[in-house]
Amino acid sequence: MTISAAASFTTSDKSFTRSYETHKIRKGRGTSKTFYPIVFNDIMGLEEGTDCGICAEDIKLAMMGHVKEGYTFNHQTSLTERDPGYNPTPTPDDRVHVLVCVLSANSAEITDSVLQKMKEVREMARDLGIPQMVVVTNIDGACAETEKDLKNVYKSKYLKKKMTDFSSAVGIPMNCIFPVKNYYEETDLDNVIDTLILSALKHVIDFGDDFIEKM
Ligand SMILES: Nc1nc2c(ncn2[C@@H]2O[C@H](COP(=O)(O)OP(=O)(O)OP(=O)(O)O)[C@@H](O)[C@H]2O)c(=O)[nH]1
Numbered sequence: 761m762t763i764s765a766a767a768s769f770t771t772s773d774k775s776f777t778r779s780y781e782t783h784k785i786r787k788g789r790g791t792s793k794t795f796y797p798i799v800f801n802d803i804m805g806l807e808e809g810t811d812c813g814i815c816a817e818d819i820k821l822a823m824m825g826h827v828k829e830g831y832t833f834n835h836q837t838s839l840t841e842r843d844p845g846y847n848p849t850p851t852p853d854d855r856v857h858v859l860v861c862v863l864s865a866n867s868a869e870i871t872d873s874v875l876q877k878m879k880e881v882r883e884m885a886r887d888l889g890i891p892q893m894v895v896v897t898n899i900d901g902a903c904a905e906t907e908k909d910l911k912n913v914y915k916s917k918y919l920k921k922k923m924t925d926f927s928s929a930v931g932i933p934m935n936c937i938f939p940v941k942n943y944y945e946e947t948d949l950d951n952v953i954d955t956l957i958l959s960a961l962k963h964v965i966d967f968g969d970d971f972i973e974k975m
C-alpha cells in the first residue's frame with residue numbers, strides 16, 4: 761500500500777491532477793533503495809471545466825518527451841517552445857512508450873468534446889507508433905455483481921457493454937481494455953484486486969517493451 765499520486769476525495773467533476781508528475785515504484789529501503797524500471801506519468805484529465813481539461817496538443821508534446829517534470833498544465837493554451845516547462849531535447853527515456861487512457865466505469869456518458877480529444881490523441885499516438893490501451897476503473901461501484909464479488913468482473917453484462925461501447929466509440933480493441941478496481945478504502949492487500957491490476961500492468965509493460973524494441 762502506498763500513497764503516491766495524490767487522489768482527490770471529492771465527487772466533483774473538477775480535475776484534481778494539474779501538473780506533469782512521474783511516479784516510480786520503489787524496491788527496498790534505505791541504502792538498498794532502487795526503483796523498478798517502469799515509471800508512470802500522470803496528466804490532467806480531458807474533461808473540460810472552468811479551470812481544467814488538458815489540451816490534446818499537450819498530450820502529444822508529453823508523448824514526444826517535450827514536457828518537463830513538474831510542468832503545470834494550462835487548460836486554455838498548450839505548452840510552447842518558449843516555456844521553461846518545454847524540454848527541447850528529449851532523451852529516449854523522456855518519451856512515452858505506452859499511452860494508457862483511464863476511464864471510470866461509474867461515470868456517465870463520455871461527452872462529445874472528450875471523445876473528440878481522445879480521437880485526436882489516439883491519432884497522434886498512432887503517428888508516433890505508440891501503443892495504446894485503456895484501464896477501466898471503479899468497476900466495484902459500477903455494477904452490483906462486481907460490488908458483491910469482484911471475481912464476477914468478466915461475467916458482468918453491464919461492464920461488458922461499457923467496454924464494448926467504449927471500444928467502438930474510440931476504436932480501441934477489446935483486448936486492449938482492462939477493468940480494474942483500485943484500492944481506496946481497504947487497508948490490506950487483496951488477491952483479486954491485485955490480479956486485475958497486475959494483469960493490466962503486465963500488458964502495459966509488454967506493449968511498452970514492444971515499442972522500445974522498435975525505437
Ligand atoms: N470505489 C472506487 N474508488 C476509486 C477507484 N479508483 C479511484 N477511486 C477513488 O476515486 C477518487 C478520484 O480518484 P483520482 O485518482 O483523484 O482520479 P483522477 O482520474 O486522477 O482525477 P483527476 O486528477 O481529477 O483527473 C478517489 O477518491 C479514489 O480513491 C476504484 O476503482 N473504486
Ligand SMILES: [Mg+2]
Nearest residue numbers: 766767776777
Ligand atoms: Mg489525478
